[in-house]
Amino acid sequence: MKCKNCNTALSKLINYCPLCGAKIVKKRLTFKNITAEINEQFFNIDNKFLKTFLHLFSQPETVINGFIEGTRKKYVNVIQYFAISLTLVGIQVFLMNTFFKEAMELDPNMFNPLGIDPESQKNNPFNSLQFEDYNNYQSVIYVLSVPFSAISTWLAYWVVGVRHYNFTEHLVINLYYSAQVIIINAFITIVLLCFDVDFMLISVITSIFIFAYFFYVLKRVFKTSFLISLAYFLIVMVGYGFLFIVLMIALGILAIIVMYILKKS
Structure with a gap:
């Protein structure tokens, strides 16, 4: 008998491959087997997903540092966890586009108090963008961030x-960190929209959570005091802001070049 994942020769007495750690599947595939495996992976109280989710709140350093140092079986693999979070984003986008479309319609005059003349925005190439456009590309935005x-x-x-x-x-x-934030953000957004909470208010609430949780994760992972962690966190935010500005400038230059080429042609 050989492992179906890495082709290593195996004894019939073992249940896991000693080389790659994969579970040895001995039974024929049936609906009952699939149901049992799904239950074991996602719905069992001791499953790795639930444990990963809870421990990323209570002891994120154990999950993250453990993975970095070689503990790969106790919690969900970081890539798998991020992939699960993106799947939930897809569900969130579908629900928002299907049942909460009105909640995403922003008032076009909401920025008038800032002195922006609507007439001056007619030639703005980004003026036609709707929040729904941003919502549909949330997964891509998360991956790039x-x-x-x-x-x-x-x-x-x-x-x-x-x-x-x-x-x-x-x-x-x-x-x-991002996977945990995405999962919580998707859950909070859908639940609050069900109770007719204003979407802009939901965005403020989730933004506060995102920054607070980021600070918490960095503090626990790097094992620093509150004030030192706060100083490091502010430096991180400055760096992120700088990178974002550089990206926006680069995209702006690219947009100008493309518009110039199109105009000439």
Whole structure:
């Protein structure tokens, strides 16, 4: 008998491959087997998903540092956890576009108190964008935001001399953090929309949670005091803001070049 995942020769007495750790499937595939496996993976009180979710709140350093240091079986793999969170985003987008479409319709005059003349915005190429357009691309935005946050934490901690994590390990930190935030954000958004809570208020609530949880994760993972963690967090935010501005400038220049080429053609 051989492992179906890594082709390693196996004894008939073992249940897991000693090389890749995969579970040895001996029974024929049936609906009962699939149901049992789904229950074990997601609905059992001792399943890894629930344990990962709860421990990322109560002891995020155990989950994140454990994965970085080699503990890979106790919790859900960081890539799998992030993939699950993106699946939930897809469900959130579907529900919002289907049942809560009116909640995403922003008042076009909401920025008038800032002195913006609506007539002056007619030639703005971004003026036709609706919130629904942003909502439909949430998964892409989340995926693209992770490298930016990873670069920000890596640079910030490198500047202050805390360099025991390399960039890939900072990527793991930010993937676990982002996945947890995405899951909670999707759940809170849908629940509050069901109670007719204003979407802008929901955005404020979730934004506060996102920043507070990010600070909490960095404090626990790097095991620093409150004031030192706060200082590091502010440096990270400055770095993230700088990267965002650079990206916006680059996109602006690219947009100008594209418009110039189209105009000439």
